[in-house]
Amino acid sequence: MSTAEPTKPNYYSFTLALALFMLMFFQSTRQFIATIYYENLTGMGFSPTILYLLVFLSPLLMFPMRAINVNIVLLLTGSVIVAHRLYGSLDSEASLYLIFHAFVIVAFSIYLPAFLTTYYSLSAKLRRYTIPVAAITAPVLAVLFDITLNTLGNTLDLTVVGITSRTGNTLVHPIFISLPICAAVVYFLYRNHVIVKKELISSRTVQRSGVPVSTLVPGICMGFLFTNLFLFMGYPGVVVRWTPGSYPVALCCTAVTLVILIVLLQSKTIVEALFKTAVQVVLNLVQLFVVLDVLYFDTGLAQYLLGGALASLLIDLFLFYQAVASKNYSIQFFIRVFTLAIATYLLLFFMTVFSLVWAHVPGGILFKGRLPAIITLISIAYMTASVLYTGRVRAFLKMQAGVAA
């Protein structure tokens, strides 16, 4: 365990708040995209609801809000996410379904850049290696929560079907799950608010230096990574439908690996070792093997290695935004990188859809049978980039650790 100084605040509420907000974002994104797919491509044509996808560009809304106290932004957007997620568990009438998920997505898109900027600004006040520990742990926990809720719902996320929708007798009423989750989020939100207010003299979005940063490569690579995460990597149950495997085996191996990662991440020595180029090469090779196994090889090893691959993917996610932060952790760069990432993901999402319904969309023939090749190419691209960023990130983390000490 890392050596800690008693006067420095515990950061678990930052980690858990980010993890739960990410979970809510994943859940809403999943339902939102599925509903838009139904409204459009199942009818083999487009309807105005396709415009709802523009909500994914909402990180841009943070630009005009840069001058606002970020602590207030965090509190407001966090409250919006919780309120709509809770409301969604109470009432899921079809007419409101898209709207409440859209609110969650918009609010999270504003929350995330504000959170990261605040968090980096706070890093000197927190304990050593807090940033990598918490920033990797949060998405790993989010994926673990998601896998758990999907398992408890027999592969269906049991928190997304509202209790006032048609009465069902097979699922636990989601409110009993959603309510404690939302209550926990509210507590973490309040605790973070108090810490930020106490520790940060200026709560304005901080710009570390005037160094311009290219967000193009990290943003696009993050979009590639999201594609793999949402396509199959984040879902053990889905992986064993793409390639042979046992559902309980894939599920248990993945969950146990993620927990081991979380435990290991609490050690400063392990975190330092994690950012060695050789370690990153090995982890990304495991990840690449799982992608190729799912798409081509069908050896059955993917079910055992998925947890390792998922861990590698989530560390890559950290490397991409850390690559930006290591140059300059101004909010505008986080906004750019997340907007690029989401836009790239949406383009690739359409590609995955068109590769299925190619016979019914104009130009669909271009996508026929191309899904495996495209996924392989984007996987190689983002994994290579993450390995190349490792050195820069390692140097920055060492510097941060020195400041914190």
Place this chain on the structure above:
Amino acid sequence: MRYRSEIVVTVVALLCVAAIVLHLSQRSSTTPPPHSNRLAVMTYNIHQGFDNSGKVDPRVFLRSIQKANPDIVGLQESESNRPALANYDLVRWLATNLDMYSYYGPATKEQTYGVALLSKYPLKDVTTIPLPSIEDPRVLIGATIAFQGKDVRIFVTHLGLSVEDRYEQLRWILEEQIKKATLPTVFMGDLNTTGDEDFTLDGTPAILNDDWYPNRLKGVRERLAENQDKGIYRRARNAHFQGLATYRAILTDAWQTIHPNSPSAYSWFDTNEALGRPYDKLLPPELIDHIFVSKDFQVLDAKIIKDRDTIVASDHLPVMATIELPRAP
């Protein structure tokens, strides 16, 4: 406390694993197969898991199946392991909640819409066979069950939308699977064809008799145009293959046997009509989901299940037949 953050995060993670392991260990094993001399078979296109209002809510499909209580269910559009379909496993979800055995059919990467099988009887010799397809890839899945001491072969499929795909697929299944089957056979699915579609026609058929609804004309004319453009009628005539009429010479059409005069029956309908939205009145509801059984079976009942749940669940209604193997004299 010095390590409070580490402890809190680790405990939360461990709780997740405990919940997963506990849930998996509590799932009951599938119950033994029923001891009945009757077999209730159902074919149901489950609309990729969306109800007709566009929500991912599989509970309505579950209730539709639960109420009918079939022994075997052939599912179409069952593939939901994709980001566009909310990434949950509809087949596993239904099988778990119905306590049935399941065969998932083609892997997701095969890029089909999914064909699957649920059964109260253990499944063996399961197989997925790709069908000749020009448009979307289509498959036939097969499995064998032990029923009343005999093996019974079950086939499920979802055929293509174009006339050419449908013609080739129907013919291939008949020649390569049905005619070569040595076991009592059940063949069912969303065949995307009506019982009266005749591939050998190259001109307007006698469709204006009393049994025809005028609004069916549009669909019939479109099919005939494609038939003529691609010369399918020549291939069909050379092969002496009309369509489902040819199937009826070899197999028993469950619905036709019980309801020989029911031209207005339908298993597919425009969901907009059900939701009270504007809909295309020239796109009439049609009976395109069928169950055929080999002559070994006697058909006792056949029904299209239309109720409060099925009408909001999918654009297809479940079609069900009750059959039995007559005892040897």
